Amino acid sequence: xxxxxxxxxxxxxxxxxxxxxxxxxxxxxxxxxxxxxxxxxxxxxxxxxxxxxxxxxxxxxxxxxxxxxxxxxxxxxxxxxxxxxxxxxxxxxxxxxxxxxxxxxxxxxxxxxxxxxxxxxxxxxxxxxxxxxxxxxxxxxxxxxxxxxxxxxxxxxxxxxxxxxxxxxxxxxxxxxxxxxxxxxxxxxxxxxxxxxxxxxxxxxxxxxxxxxxxxxxxxxxxxxxxxxxxxxxxxxxxxxxxxxxxxxxxxxxxxxxxxxxxxxxxxxxxxxxxxxxxxxxxxxxxxxxxxxxxxxxxxxxxxxxxxxxxxxxxxxxxxxxxxxxxxxxxxxxxxxxxxxxxxxxxxxxxxxxxxxxxxxxxxxxxxxxxxxxxxxxxxxxxxxxxxxxxxxxxxxxxxxxxxxxxxxxxxxxxxxxxxxxxxxxxxxxxxxxxxxxxxxxxxxxxxxxxxxxxxxxxxxxxxxxxxxxxxxxxx
Numbered sequence: 452x453x454x455x456x457x458x459x460x461x462x463x464x465x466x467x468x469x470x471x472x473x474x475x476x477x478x479x480x481x482x483x484x485x486x487x488x489x490x491x492x493x494x495x496x497x498x499x500x501x502x503x504x505x506x507x508x509x510x511x512x513x514x515x516x517x518x519x520x521x522x523x524x525x526x527x528x529x530x531x532x533x534x535x536x537x538x539x540x541x542x543x544x545x546x547x548x549x550x551x552x553x554x555x556x557x558x559x560x561x562x563x564x565x566x567x568x569x570x571x572x573x574x575x576x577x578x579x580x581x582x583x584x585x586x587x588x589x590x591x592x593x594x595x596x597x598x599x600x601x602x603x604x605x606x607x608x609x610x611x612x613x614x615x616x617x618x619x620x621x622x623x624x625x626x627x628x629x630x631x632x633x634x635x636x637x638x639x640x641x642x643x644x645x646x647x648x649x650x651x652x653x654x655x656x657x658x659x660x661x662x663x664x665x666x667x668x669x670x671x672x673x674x675x676x677x678x679x680x681x682x683x684x685x686x687x688x689x690x691x692x693x694x695x696x697x698x699x700x701x702x703x704x705x706x707x708x709x710x711x712x713x714x715x716x717x718x719x720x721x722x723x724x725x726x727x728x729x730x731x732x733x734x735x736x737x738x739x740x741x742x743x744x745x746x747x748x749x750x751x752x753x754x755x756x757x758x759x760x761x762x763x764x765x766x767x768x769x770x771x772x773x774x775x776x777x778x779x780x781x782x783x784x785x786x787x788x789x790x791x792x793x794x795x796x797x798x799x800x801x802x803x804x805x806x807x808x809x810x811x812x813x814x815x816x817x818x819x820x821x822x823x824x825x826x827x828x829x830x831x832x833x834x835x836x837x838x839x840x841x842x843x844x845x846x847x848x849x850x851x852x853x854x855x856x857x858x859x860x861x862x863x864x865x866x867x868x869x870x871x872x873x874x875x876x877x878x879x880x881x882x883x884x885x886x887x888x889x890x891x892x893x894x895x896x897x898x899x900x901x902x903x904x905x906x907x908x909x910x911x912x913x914x915x916x917x918x919x920x921x922x923x924x925x926x927x
Contacts, residue, residue: 458539459487459501466532466541474501478864488544499531500542507537512590513666514540519584525575526661545661547860551650551686555866555907558692569653569660569680570700573645576662577673578707581643586670595644595671600632603725606732614739617779623772634768635672635725638718644671649683673704673715674722682723684730684752687910690759720764727757748870754784787878796916797876799869799908800885803843803901804922805893812922814885821885822872824865826896830855833895843898844921852899862900866907877914893923 456474472490487501504510520527528543553562586593646667654661677700681693701712730753738746758781802812811823832838832848841848852858888897898921905919
């Protein structure tokens with residue numbers, strides 16, 4: 452890490468930036484790329500993002516695509532500089548809020564508005580963005596072809612199907628893969644295929660969506676990216692919302708290219724299955740093999756999607772062995788859910804407390820586990836005269852804290868950690884989990900964070916019982 456910081460500092464100096472005040476590593480995603488927030492206070496900007504990626508071919512595709520998309524007025528971050536090795540980059544900082552973060556409050560009017568903006572931009576990427584794009588630098592392939600399809604299908608087979616003990620005839624499954632690839636390749640191509648167009652890769656900055664992680668883009672069909680957006684496992688969009696947004700996409704597409712609706716719909720459901728297989732393969736690799744929490748948590752949501760899809764929309768072509776695989780995955784998942792439901796419900800006890808006045812709460816279940824989250828590094832409403840007499844349950848403090856990007860980033864980490872424990876505890880039949888939030892007085896930050904976690908956990912519905920307790924209530 453020290454060498455990485457030195458490289459970033461050197462690149463900053465070479466491009467006229469002062470010595471950075473702080474270099475903060477950002478949470479890793481599903482790739483080997485590393486990102487850092489650099490506090491610079493240069494006069495023109497407060498911060499920027501430093502990126503490191505050892506894959507130079509991928510970097511060249513990303514760099515070329517970025518320049519092209521910006522020239523077309525598409526909202527992608529500016530690349531400020533890069534080093535001679537083409538592995539370190541300085542980028543525009545788009546903050547911490549993604550479209551996915553907005554869904555923490557549910558699919559409300561604000562989220563719906565952004566999704567429609569995103570869909571309009573997607574069509575621009577697909578139809579206008581391909582014009583003049585240098586596909587010779589695309590990596591690892593420049594078009595959606597049989598080779599890339601088979602990569603994803605086999606990714607699914609080797610990293611999800613086999614590790615989960617699903618039974619299948621290898622030869623028959625390969626025959627189905629070939630038939631499925633033939634079918635997908637009949638869809639019209641010639642458009643830009645973003646490849647990973649999902650809510651985590653869409654940042655909300657300056658009241659509009661911005662787009663990242665398109666380095667795997669290539670020439671391809673229209674359907675794949677809309678499926679990626681609407682069928683994202685953790686986004687949990689309702690079927691009604693998906694249908695409405697798909698209809699909106701087709702209406703907007705018809706304005707630009709009339710007559711596409713019929714051919715688009717003909718292959719759409721097949722791409723839903725295909726994307727789902729790609730996602731499950733990735734979750735198997737990143738989750739089971741690399742033990743990354745986000746992917747382990749997300750697997751159940753993705754299989755839920757498969758269960759619903761099999762019930763409502765079977766594959767458009769005859770794929771008997773592949774459907775047998777799907778049904779085994781679905782049956783095993785539903786059996787696990789039924790087993791867990793027969794067990795006692797997991798109770799999550801959430802406390803807010805004061806480090807000074809009450810100390811860390813005892814665990815009444817005597818399990819001795821759970822989490823203690825220190826909120827004292829977060830912005831403190833107690834230091835603001837107009838806010839100190841309010842609590843974290845009241846609107847003035849809530850508005851103040853919700854305006855902070857630090858709070859949003861902090862809570863995202865908290866949610867991921869607690870989600871991982873809940874998923875694991877439910878699978879193992881545990882009955883109790885305690886989560887404590889502490890701050891100086893136990894009145895503002897800890898109370899707000901405890902309430903936000905309780906709201907987040909409502910998504911578990913009948914799987915989790917929530918008890919929330921603010922220990923310092925009597926002193927407010």
